[in-house]
Amino acid sequence: MNDTWTLDRTFESSxxxxxxxxxxxxxxPPVVLLHGTPWSSYTWRNVARALSAEHRVYVWDMPGYxxxxxxxxxxxxxxxxxxxxxxxxAHWGLERPAVLAHDFGGTVAMRAHLLHGAAYERLxxxxxxxxxxxxxxxxxxxxxxxxxxxxxxxxxxHRALVREYISSASARGLHRxxxxxxxxxxxxxxxxxxxxxxxAQNDQRWTREAEERYGETAVPVLxxxxxxxxxxxxxxxxxxxxRIPGARLRMIEGAGHLVQEDTPAELTAALVRFLSEx
Numbered sequence: 542m543n544d545t546w547t548l549d550r551t552f553e554s555s556x557x558x559x560x561x562x563x564x565x566x567x568x569x570p571p572v573v574l575l576h577g578t579p580w581s582s583y584t585w586r587n588v589a590r591a592l593s594a595e596h597r598v599y600v601w602d603m604p605g606y607x608x609x610x611x612x613x614x615x616x617x618x619x620x621x622x623x624x625x626x627x628x629x630x631a632h633w634g635l636e637r638p639a640v641l642a643h644d645f646g647g648t649v650a651m652r653a654h655l656l657h658g659a660a661y662e663r664l665x666x667x668x669x670x671x672x673x674x675x676x677x678x679x680x681x682x683x684x685x686x687x688x689x690x691x692x693x694x695x696x697x698x699h700r701a702l703v704r705e706y707i708s709s710a711s712a713r714g715l716h717r718x719x720x721x722x723x724x725x726x727x728x729x730x731x732x733x734x735x736x737x738x739x740x741a742q743n744d745q746r747w748t749r750e751a752e753e754r755y756g757e758t759a760v761p762v763l764x765x766x767x768x769x770x771x772x773x774x775x776x777x778x779x780x781x782x783x784r785i786p787g788a789r790l791r792m793i794e795g796a797g798h799l800v801q802e803d804t805p806a807e808l809t810a811a812l813v814r815f816l817s818e819x
Contacts, residue, residue, distance in 0.1 A: 544718065546573055548600065548608050550633055554618070554625040557610030561601035561629070563690040565593030570662075572596040572634050572816065575626070576738060577644020577670065579707065580799075581607025583722055584643065587805045587810065596816065599633060603649070607726050608651035611735035614655065619747035621646055627659050636663045639816055640692070645743065654758070662763040668770055668798050670748055671777050678772070680706070681740060688737035696728070703727050703736060712769040712797030716725045720801060748804040756782040762788040763815045765794030765808060 548560035562582075574585040582600040588600045599752055602624060605617035626649055630638070631661040639662045642650040647669030653659040684691050694702070705721050708715055715723070727736040762785045766778035777794065783791040791811050794801075796803040 542788040544586065544722070546586045548602060552601075552629060554604060554628055556621050556664075557605040557615055558626055559601055559604060559610075559625065559629065559633045560608040561599065562601070563773065564598040567597055567598055568710050569595060569597045570809030571599065571633075573599045573601075573630070573635065573638045575601075575650055576603065576606070577642075577646045578743070578766075579736060580607070580644065580723065581609065581726060584799065584801045585641075587637065588641075588801060588809050592779060592781070592812070592816070594616065595813075596639075599635070599638070601629060603737055605739050609619040609699055611731050611738075613734065613738075615735075615738065616740045616742070617735075617739045619648050619652065622649045623657060626650070626653045636660060639663045641665045641667070642669065643811060644798070645665040645748075648748050648751055651755070651758070652747070654760075655751055655754040661673045661760050663763075663815065663818075664758075665763040665812055666763060666781060667765045667800055668773060668778075669698040669781060670773065671752065676716070684737055685740040685743070688734070688741040691737045692734040694733075696733070699733050699736075700724065700728055707819055708805060709771055710797055710799040711803055712767065712771070712795065713803045715799075715802060726751075744750055752784065755781075756786060758785045758788075761815075761818070763811070764788055765792045765800065765804060765811055766790070766792055767798060768792050768794045769796060770798045772798040 548562045550561050552559045581602045592598050603622050637660045640650050645664040762784040782788040793807050800808050
């Protein structure tokens, strides 16, 4: 399986170098994709390529993730990511793009919109991280409470931990090469501490601040959720949709938390319909 994914451009953000790319005709309507944790824009590759037939698609790795900068002392909180996203929109010259966000990318998008004034044409939220559920599994909380200890694990044990953790996001199982790609950014002297750094810095307050203002959202919103999400229970999908005025809910049967990998065709079809609505 050869699925090359390259971000060929850079932006110097307030929290480090961001790697990004754009697909499709520059004259087409803009769409921006946001990933979550412990992911990167790679999880959006299939959707991005499909959407690029009719849209100018922007993808990026958040600081501390994927191919973007990772360094000791880096601010990779959801608050910082929302500021960086706002910076990027200005850098790209996008005034009202459509935004599609997965996992905590949904919180980043909502914070940028509600707290920093970023304007969207429409917004899709896919299996987003929320505060009104228990925030993070016991394993996630344990790793976040002891990042210095976990960052000193022998490399082989760390690699096994990350692969097992990532695998649990899929309801159908990940192809070995896909799992390799998702794991690779978190390995080595730079990646291993970065993996636990981002967990340690993210907690419920970042999602709570945005959720308190969900009712102010004034753009069309689609909530998509994998019916078999083992990370964030599907009951949260209905709660998210209920808190956002006019939001619609689309459950995707047979998909886990990593919907883009489990059911890419079903997710893409739902997003294409949403983007094409007048």
